[in-house]
Amino acid sequence: MANVKYKTLVGLEIHVQLKTKTKMFCSCPTGFGGEPNTRVCPVCLGMPGVLPVMNKKAYEFSVLAGLALNCSISRFTKWDRKSYYYPDLPKNYQISQYDLPMSEHGYIEIPIDGGETKKIRILRAHLEEDAGKNSHTAGNYSQVDLNRAGTPLLEIVTEPDLSNGSEVRSLAQQLQRIVRYLGVSEADMQKGHMRFEPNINIVGEIDGKEFKTAIAEIKNLNSFRALERSVDYETKRQLEEYLETRKGMGQVPKTTRGWDADREITVHQRSKEAANDYRYFPDPDLVPVVLDDAWFEQIKSNMVELPLAKERKFVSEYGLSDYDAGVLTSERTMAEYFEDAIKAGGDAKRVCNFLTQTGLKLANEAGKSFVEFGVEAEKLAKLSKMVSDGDINASAATSLISKMVENNEDPMVLAEKFNLLQKSDTGELEAIVDQVFADNPQAVDDARPGSKKEKKSKGFLMGQVMQKTKGQANPKIVSSILAKKLSE
Amino acid sequence: MKKKLDHDEVREVALLARLELCDKEVEEFATQLSSILGYIEKLDELDTDDVEPLAHSLPINNVFREDIPHECLSRDKALGNAPDADDEFFMVPKILDDNSNG
Numbered sequence: 019m020a021n022v023k024y025k026t027l028v029g030l031e032i033h034v035q036l037k038t039k040t041k042m043f044c045s046c047p048t049g050f051g052g053e054p055n056t057r058v059c060p061v062c063l064g065m066p067g068v069l070p071v072m073n074k075k076a077y078e079f080s081v082l083a084g085l086a087l088n089c090s091i092s093r094f095t096k097w098d099r100k101s102y103y104y105p106d107l108p109k110n111y112q113i114s115q116y117d118l119p120m121s122e123h124g125y126i127e128i129p130i131d132g133g134e135t136k137k138i139r140i141l142r143a144h145l146e147e148d149a150g151k152n153s154h155t156a157g158n159y160s161q162v163d164l165n166r167a168g169t170p171l172l173e174i175v176t177e178p179d180l181s182n183g184s185e186v187r188s189l190a191q192q193l194q195r196i197v198r199y200l201g202v203s204e205a206d207m208q209k210g211h212m213r214f215e216p217n218i219n220i221v222g223e224i225d226g227k228e229f230k231t232a233i234a235e236i237k238n239l240n241s242f243r244a245l246e247r248s249v250d251y252e253t254k255r256q257l258e259e260y261l262e263t264r265k266g267m268g269q270v271p272k273t274t275r276g277w278d279a280d281r282e283i284t285v286h287q288r289s290k291e292a293a294n295d296y297r298y299f300p301d302p303d304l305v306p307v308v309l310d311d312a313w314f315e316q317i318k319s320n321m322v323e324l325p326l327a328k329e330r331k332f333v334s335e336y337g338l339s340d341y342d343a344g345v346l347t348s349e350r351t352m353a354e355y356f357e358d359a360i361k362a363g364g365d366a367k368r369v370c371n372f373l374t375q376t377g378l379k380l381a382n383e384a385g386k387s388f389v390e391f392g393v394e395a396e397k398l399a400k401l402s403k404m405v406s407d408g409d410i411n412a413s414a415a416t417s418l419i420s421k422m423v424e425n426n427e428d429p430m431v432l433a434e435k436f437n438l439l440q441k442s443d444t445g446e447l448e449a450i451v452d453q454v455f456a457d458n459p460q461a462v463d464d465a466r467p468g469s470k471k472e473k474k475s476k477g478f479l480m481g482q483v484m485q486k487t488k489g490q491a492n493p494k495i496v497s498s499i500l501a502k503k504l505s506e
Numbered sequence: 507m508k509k510k511l512d513h514d515e516v517r518e519v520a521l522l523a524r525l526e527l528c529d530k531e532v533e534e535f536a537t538q539l540s541s542i543l544g545y546i547e548k549l550d551e552l553d554t555d556d557v558e559p560l561a562h563s564l565p566i567n568n569v570f571r572e573d574i575p576h577e578c579l580s581r582d583k584a585l586g587n588a589p590d591a592d593d594e595f596f597m598v599p600k601i602l603d604d605n606s607n608g
Contacts, residue, residue, distance in 0.1 A: 038573050045576035054594040058584045059576075075573035096561040103524055105598040118561070152601055161595035164584075295522060300561060308567040 020261070024222025024229075026253045028186055029178035031235075032193065033171045034203050035148065035211040036079045041168035042147045043070030043113065043304075048170075054163040062168035064108030069303055076170035077120070077307060079202040080145045081317045083172055084121030086196050086324055087140050091314070095120045095144075097304040101297045105162050106150040114173075116298040119144035120307070126176075126196075127326055128188040133340070135326070138189055139177040146171050172203075178217065183249035187242050190214055195325040199350040207240050214239050218252045219267065220260075230267040231256040236284055238276045248277045252284050328353050336366035345374050351389045364399030365406055372398055376419045391423045398422075401429040408492045414438040440492040444499070447483070447491055451499050454482045465504055476500060510540040 041048055044061035060068045084091050098116035122142040127135040148171045150164035174193075180186050194212060197203040205212045219233045234252060239245045252275070260266055275284040325347050332343035332353075347353045352373070359369045373388060381388040401418060404410050410418065410433055421432050433439050441447055455462050458479065465475035483496050516536045520527045527535065578584075585591040590598070 040573050040575050045571065045574065046578050047575040053581070055581050055584050055596070057578055059578050063579075063584060071569060071571045073573055074570035077570070094561075101522075105596070105601060152598075153595075154601060158600050159590075159597045160599070160601040161592070162598055163595055297522065302563070304562075305564060305566045305569050306561045 020224050021226075022222060022224050022257070022261070024220045024257060026181050026218065026220050026249070027178040028180040028182075028249055029217045030174075030176045030180070030186065030189065031215045031217065032174040032176070033148075033213040034083070034174065034193070034197055034205065036076050036170040036172060037201065037203050038073055038076045038079065038170055040073055042073050042076055042145070042170040044168055046168065052165050054161075054165060057165040058167070062108070063164060064110070070113065072304065072307070073170060076145065078317050078320075079170075079200075080120055080143070080172050081309065081314070082200050082320055083197060083202050084124065084143050085318065085321060086200055087121070087124040087126055087143060087174065089121035089124030089140060089143055091121050091309065092118060093309045093314075094118065094306060095309075096306040097301040098298045099301045100146075102294065104149070105160065106152050106164070106167065108150070108164060108167055112147060112149065113301055113304070114146035114298075115144035126189060126192060128185060128192050129326070130185070130188075136179075136185070138179045138185075141175045141177055143172055143174045146173055180216075180249075182253070183246035186214075186216060186249050187246040190242055190245055192326060195348065199322055199325050200320075207242065210240070214245055216245070216249055216252075218249060218256070220253060220256050224261075229260060229264075231260050232267045232270045232272055234273045234275050234284070236275050236277055237287070238279075241279075244277050244279055247282055248284055251282065255284065322350070325350070325353070332356075336360065336370075338366065338370050342370050342374055345378070346370065349387060349389075352387060355389045355395050358395035359399045359402070362396040362399035364395075364402035368402040368405060369398055372401065372415070372419055376416050380420060380423050391426075393422050393426055397426075397429055404429060404433065408440060408442050408494060409433065410438055410440055411493075414440075437490070439490065441487050441490050442492040442495055444495060447487075447495055448499055448503075450483055450486050450491070451479075451496070451503060454479055454486065455503065458482065462504070465500075467505055476504070511536050511543070 035048075038048060040046060041062055044059050046057045046059050046062055049057070061070055081091055095115060095118045097113050099111040100114045100116070101111040103110055119142045121144070122140075124140040124143070125137045126140060127137055130136050148166050148169040150162055150167040153161045153163070155161065176189075180189060190207075190212070194205040194207075197205045197212075203211055207213075215235055215237055216239075217233050217235050219231045221228070221230045223229070234256065236248050236252060239248055263270075271289040273289050274287045276287050277283075278285050329343045329347040332338045332346060333340060338346070346356050356369060356373060360366055377388040381391070384391070398419075401415055401422070405412060405415050409430075414433065417436075418429050418432055418438065421427070421436070422429060427435075461475045461478050463469070464471040465479055466472065469475070479500060480493070480496060483491055483500075484493075513532050513536060516532050516539065517527070519539070520532075520535075581594070585596065588596050590596070
């Protein structure tokens, strides 16, 4: 058995669809769905004689995303034509950015084990237009729908700093949260708003001799799960193949492989013998973009606290678990709602439990986010204070959340209406305790300090008080009254 | 002047442009393209060491539009000039090697 040491190198090419109302270079509406070829015009169909005009919003979105990815933002960029022939590309070139991308040299942080983070370097992020969609269902023909052609895309290229499927998944999830926080993309993988193409190879040593496998690029990944599994599968496959053939980088060509989600394997699609000749050149139809200080500052003013920073703050400042902090920061609206509730005086752990337990359950049942129920954060904070002050117990709080979701009433009003307030009036409770003592003299004797049956009999007396108050006595207060009276 | 383009180079350029050339045309274009390149090479005589590359020939920047949707073409019109279409789609010869998105 050979002595094998290796590590996997994964770099990602990522396309993120920007959430603009219109396409990159024409005023056709963007958006998933739509009857085929109904969101097209002479510009995105590539008709002769038309001129593209830049969408300002798309440019601003990409600058904001570049900033969030810690990239340096170019103050001067231009547009280039990337030529290739394919039916989904009506002009036979894609408008992209070649030698002067709008941002480069950044990084994205991903959480790894033990609360640490790892920085994954970003080589560049640039703006370009999407192609249309081909479908291959009609006999000897392929059908082409150009609705998507011209949709603004942010292409992000990372360095090969990722080392396994779980890190790749983690990066994808961080990126999804970031672009959603910024409001620049819906970032739904199923809908193709975020497309990941991992480039994978392994480097290592067999019996002290170095080896490198040829790079494979994986396509057709439309879920986080597929992303993670494909990388781990491909690592294993490349190692096995190398051990069998002993042919690596330089001896075999780069390949493109597709992910077969049913069989959970990667399948060979084609070999890349020669690099594609895209014949990039500056697009004469589009003038350069100059980002001056005033405009740059205006874009920067839309920056928000980013999800990973928020998540860490939730752990360090509010004492939440990593898991809870992750759940609460998965959506920006939820994270901000939580923070509003804390500012309004809610207890962090209690509000967190409201949201991640009952709240999440109700939200899932209704198929929306808890925030969308419209219950003000102040009301949830008040509910939290009612529990802390002993006005209600935890189970009453749970049922009050459901009622608040239904009619958005004040929790105190609801608690009174549904008789959920605990009795905390010491005088009233003392009278009830006296009554219970009078009815159960034997239990009272057994419950005196030092008695053998002390614990059990005390529990019995407590039960009697609860019965008389229909469970609404504040157990802490009853317990202290019992202790006081029994030691008299 | 640079040496003449050879036939393989002409065939490569023809393939990139999706042009089918017969042997006679390959020879003809080898001569023509070489003479064009020779003419362009004249520019190499200029000293451009201290000249910034030009991104655009017009002294204009930042021509933008606002992100407001406008009406699209009707589908009939969109598909009207296509060599082949059904009621909904452009129809092209079956694509075997799916090379979408580069």
